Amino acid sequence: MIVGTVTGHLHSTIAHPFYRAKPLLLVEREDASGVPTGDYLIAVDTVGAGVGQRVLVLDEGNGARQVMASADGPVRSVIVGIVDDVTHS
């Protein structure tokens, strides 16, 4: 899974039927110390995350389809958690 920060959202009227009425958020990835790496991804939100929040993103198809309760949805990235804190030991 990936830790990132939500930096925006996007609207798509014409999309694959699986994505109808599903919130799509822009998530910027972070390295271990919380610095943005420059990479991003677009993920389906399942936990009610908002802009500015650090989130946990699952970036794997089978797990994503399990979360979305879909056998054949073309989905790979889903937000599955909101992060309070990351500690380093």
Added chain:
Amino acid sequence: MLLGRVVGAVVPAVVYDGLEGVPMLLVQPLDRSGQPDGRTLVAADATRMAGPGELVCYEGGREAAMALDPSFVPVDHAIIGIVDDVVREPR
């Protein structure tokens, strides 16, 4: 998924079974701020409605084929949606 810009189309003469009639578009991947990033790629258009200049989101890997019908086809990128608007709120 990632953002991309449609910059052209590929017109195949012969395709593998199941890909007949599937539009193949040239997509320029975009970075987080919407600037071109990396090499263009060929994506199957699962919406069948994307056109030149349009902002799209695309998926790679096995999920790309799953967006198509039939879904057991040899593609590695597919356009999943046409993006109307991206609302960015910089951190």
